[in-house]
Amino acid sequence: MPRADEIEVTVFGPGYGECIVIHIGSGKWVIVDSCLDDAGEPASISYLTKLGISIEDSVISVSASHWHDDHIKGLAKTVAACRSARLSLGAALTYSEFLAFLQVFEDQPVQKLDRGGTELLNCLKIVNETGRSIKPLSEDTLIFDFQPNALAHRRQVELRALSPSGQQFSDFLTRLKHFPAIIMGRTKGRIVEPSRNDLSVAMILTVGQQGVLLGADLEQVSDPKKSWQAVVDARKGKSPLSHLFKVPHHGSYNAHNDDVWIEMLDQSLQAVVTPWTRGGHRLPRESDLNRLRRLSSKCYLTSTKTIPKKRRYNAQILKQIKSAGVKFDSSIYSSGHVTFRWIPDSSSPSVGLFGGAVAI
Ligand SMILES: [Zn+2]
Numbered sequence: 001m002p003r004a005d006e007i008e009v010t011v012f013g014p015g016y017g018e019c020i021v022i023h024i025g026s027g028k029w030v031i032v033d034s035c036l037d038d039a040g041e042p043a044s045i046s047y048l049t050k051l052g053i054s055i056e057d058s059v060i061s062v063s064a065s066h067w068h069d070d071h072i073k074g075l076a077k078t079v080a081a082c083r084s085a086r087l088s089l090g091a092a093l094t095y096s097e098f099l100a101f102l103q104v105f106e107d108q109p110v111q112k113l114d115r116g117g118t119e120l121l122n123c124l125k126i127v128n129e130t131g132r133s134i135k136p137l138s139e140d141t142l143i144f145d146f147q148p149n150a151l152a153h154r155r156q157v158e159l160r161a162l163s164p165s166g167q168q169f170s171d172f173l174t175r176l177k178h179f180p181a182i183i184m185g186r187t188k189g190r191i192v193e194p195s196r197n198d199l200s201v202a203m204i205l206t207v208g209q210q211g212v213l214l215g216a217d218l219e220q221v222s223d224p225k226k227s228w229q230a231v232v233d234a235r236k237g238k239s240p241l242s243h244l245f246k247v248p249h250h251g252s253y254n255a256h257n258d259d260v261w262i263e264m265l266d267q268s269l270q271a272v273v274t275p276w277t278r279g280g281h282r283l284p285r286e287s288d289l290n291r292l293r294r295l296s297s298k299c300y301l302t303s304t305k306t307i308p309k310k311r312r313y314n315a316q317i318l319k320q321i322k323s324a325g326v327k328f329d330s331s332i333y334s335s336g337h338v339t340f341r342w343i344p345d346s347s348s349p350s351v352g353l354f355g356g357a358v359a360i
């Protein structure tokens with residue numbers, strides 16, 4: 001359990017999924033994204049419960065970086081448990097996410113949503129029922145801040161969104177004009193949706209003179225007004241640099257931007273990456289790990305141990321899979337997390353590795 005004057009950043013990455021839990025000081029906690037632990041519970045809630053934290057009172061903010069399955073499993077349950085927390089999410093929406101808003105706030109008839117839209121719908125229902133509001137995020141949106149005298153470590157703390165960019169938001173507004181016709185079933189397939197990764201919300205946590213950069217799944221695109229290049233350009237000359245980096249998109253080269261490492265990160269940087277696996281594809285690749293080793297002073301992977309995937313299915317389901325002739329990946333990374341803890345401006349983080357997490 002961190003002391004009142006300590007910052008703690010814990011990154012959970014069971015192999016498919018990602019969640020970040022932060023103690024910002026004086027018993028106040030923040031959650032970004034959601035994944036499930038080996039028991040099928042939101043990793044953030046299990047962790048805080050184990051620490052004996054009053055989740056209802058102590059979690060002040062819950063954010064969704066984007067609505068891909070690996071970042072939102074258990075998010076509605078998390079929003080329900082964190083009754084004092086404000087929910088924040090990216091302001092640029094996909095069609096399914098837009099429908100979730102319509103269904104909750106305009107009482108529109110239910111249309112089929114994808115999994116991300118469904119989880120958003122469930123989160124919005126809880127927010128609505130509990131009289132809370134959401135905070136829409138785009139570049140440079142302040143999610144919350146605390147003045148130095150408000151917290152035991154006497155440092156100013158703020159969490160700020162860095163994306164989606166203004167261009168990505170105005171592209172969303174342009175797409176929006178087609179949505180009513182799609183709802184009426186008239187222009188199906190006419191709009192091209194951006195990837196949810198491209199709309200995802202990167203953030204910077206500032207504590208005194210130190211920063212923590214949370215890269216979400218934000219990928220690199222060719223348009224400099226979008227994604228990482230827009231983030232770098234907007235942050236040029238701004239302090240602080242970050243000494244801790246949650247590497248974007250599970251270490252994938254698609255999310256790498258040299259300027260992020262040059263302009264936004266401290267030389268003493270510690271990096272942490274969560275693995276991802278689906279259908280035989282895995283991130284990070286060996287080449288990604290080599291790049292991350294080269295660029296950071298220390299780098300950690302939240303999980304490497306594998307457990308048989310068949311443990312996750314009962315005998316009946318396994319029989320059905322076998323008889324259908326479906327091949328599937330026989331192993332999956334087990335749950336793991338990395339914890340960084342430090343006193344602001346006075347020490348480098350101490351690191352704890354749990355459940356198969358390793359230094360790479
Ligand atoms: Zn992801």
